[in-house]
Amino acid sequence: MRKRNPDHKVSIEDVARKAGVSITTVSRVINKFSSVKEDNRVRVQEAVRQLKFKPSVYAQRLATGKTNVIALIIPRYEGIFYSFYALELLRGIGTLCETLKLDLLLHLTDTQTPINLGGVGGIIFADIIGNRKQLESALAEGIPCVVINNYIENLEVSCVAVNNLQGATDAVDYLISLGHKRIAHISGDLVTQAASQRFEGYKAALRKKNIPLKDEYVIKTDYSRGQARQAAEKLLKLSQPPSAVFVSSDSMALEVISVASEFSKRIPQDLSIVGFDDNPMGLYGQVALTTVRQPLIKMAEEGVKVLNLLMSDKKKGISRIYLPCELVIRDSCTHPRG
Numbered sequence: 001m002r003k004r005n006p007d008h009k010v011s012i013e014d015v016a017r018k019a020g021v022s023i024t025t026v027s028r029v030i031n032k033f034s035s036v037k038e039d040n041r042v043r044v045q046e047a048v049r050q051l052k053f054k055p056s057v058y059a060q061r062l063a064t065g066k067t068n069v070i071a072l073i074i075p076r077y078e079g080i081f082y083s084f085y086a087l088e089l090l091r092g093i094g095t096l097c098e099t100l101k102l103d104l105l106l107h108l109t110d111t112q113t114p115i116n117l118g119g120v121g122g123i124i125f126a127d128i129i130g131n132r133k134q135l136e137s138a139l140a141e142g143i144p145c146v147v148i149n150n151y152i153e154n155l156e157v158s159c160v161a162v163n164n165l166q167g168a169t170d171a172v173d174y175l176i177s178l179g180h181k182r183i184a185h186i187s188g189d190l191v192t193q194a195a196s197q198r199f200e201g202y203k204a205a206l207r208k209k210n211i212p213l214k215d216e217y218v219i220k221t222d223y224s225r226g227q228a229r230q231a232a233e234k235l236l237k238l239s240q241p242p243s244a245v246f247v248s249s250d251s252m253a254l255e256v257i258s259v260a261s262e263f264s265k266r267i268p269q270d271l272s273i274v275g276f277d278d279n280p281m282g283l284y285g286q287v288a289l290t291t292v293r294q295p296l297i298k299m300a301e302e303g304v305k306v307l308n309l310l311m312s313d314k315k316k317g318i319s320r321i322y323l324p325c326e327l328v329i330r331d332s333c334t335h336p337r338g
Contacts, residue, residue: 010053018047067121069103070307073134074126076108084251084279085296089126089148092300100308109134117143122307124148129192144310148303150193151322158310158319160302164194164276167292167325168201168246171274174290174327175244176209179335180272184217184242186231186256188249195223198248198276217242221252228252232259236271243272243336250275250282250291257286257332272333288330295323 012030016023021040028036029044036044047053072093080086090106097104107115111130115138117123122144125135138145139157151161175183185202188195199218206213216238221227228247232255235241247253253275257267265271267287275282275291282289306319 010051012053014051015044015047015053018051019043067119068101068311069105069120070097070122070124070304070311071105071107071115071117071120072124072126073107073109073115073131075129075131076110080108084277084281086126088296089300092297093124093304096301096304100304102304102308117141122146122311124303124307125150127192127194128152144307146303146307146310148299151320153320156318158306160299160306160319160321160323162194162294162296162299163322163324164197164294165201165204167276167294167327168198169205170201170325170327171246171276171292172202172205173208174329175246175272175274175333176205176211178244178272178333180244181211182217182240182242182244182336183211184219184235184245186228186235186245186247186252187218187220188223188252190220195248202246221248223249223252225251225255228255229259232256233263236260236263236265241271244274244333245271246274246276248276250277250279250289253289253291253332254281254285257289261286268332268334269337272336274333278328282330287332290330290332291328293326293328295325299323 012023012026016026019026019040021044025036025040026044029041074080074086094104105120109115109131111134115134117138120143123138125145125147127149128135128147135145135147135155135157139155145157147157147159149161150159152159172183183206185199187199190196190199203213217235219231219234221231235245236259245256247256253273256273260267260271267273273289275289276294278291278293282291302321302323310316
């Protein structure tokens with residue numbers, strides 16, 4: 001009797017040889033096909049037990065036509081791997097994928113290139129910025145899809161989004177409650193739903209209190225710190241500069257604080273600032289930043305949960321989820337002088 005090399009990895013061929021059946025029969029037993037004769041099933045199961053055979057998960061998925069591979073598609077932008085937003089999404093999605101035994105494939109898209117969808121059981125789209133056709137193509141192929149960070153009502157697709165409108169309104173309401181009326185807004189890239197909704201929240205809060213919207217107090221940027229610097233300089237050089245600024249991201253808000261310091265402005269005595277994100281960096285600057293906490297990890301986890309359910313039951317209905325934001329009050333705001 002030939003002894004098996006202890007370093008030899010047991011294969012499906014070894015099981016077939018031991019059980020005296022074909023490799024196809026072993027595959028059918030492992031993948032629980034009902035069309036296998038009972039005596040063959042027993043022999044294969046006994047061979048698997050004796051040889052301590054562990055089937056390849058990938059091979060099982062190929063055999064059953066099912067896959068636990070999900071793709072995360074993120075529109076590519078400069079500095080993505082230094083982005084608090086992107087890293088939080090990856091942390092939330094990656095952790096839950098591990099828990100649910102899902103394999104994660106990361107795809108950074110330039111929005112135009114077709115996506116290779118082979119072997120993918122489901123897709124999470126992190127926002128839709130110029131790549132709607134990619135989403136529509138995936139849906140047309142019947143692939144379960146979930147969009148996060150974008151609330152979509154004009155497509156039959158599940159989505160999980162943050163209520164940016166509510167978060168921005170709360171932020172500006174807070175500044176108004178302190179007595180501010182000269183409130184500026186440095187927006188993010190308005191091509192994104194998040195930045196657009198934050199701008200709408202800013203306007204809604206002013207409108208609610210009958211505070212006029214001044215064009216010179218609204219500066220639109222691409223979310224970069226460079227443009228935030230330019231925006232802050234422009235605001236502080238106005239003949240009547242704002243007493244408060246609502247900034248569309250914490251990263252930009254920190255740049256505004258730096259510029260204000262260069263202009264000999266004290267935070268918050270001369271200028272109150274509210275950011276958006278709750279980036280930990282906001283705790284360690286010149287002053288602890290008041291901000292709007294958006295539940296990025298929860299949004300990511302909910303997206304994985306919804307997709308996992310869709311993958312297990314493609315007939316499941318569409319889910320559209322809005323997650324609330326939370327105003328986090330720290331040290332960067334106070335009553336206006338005078």
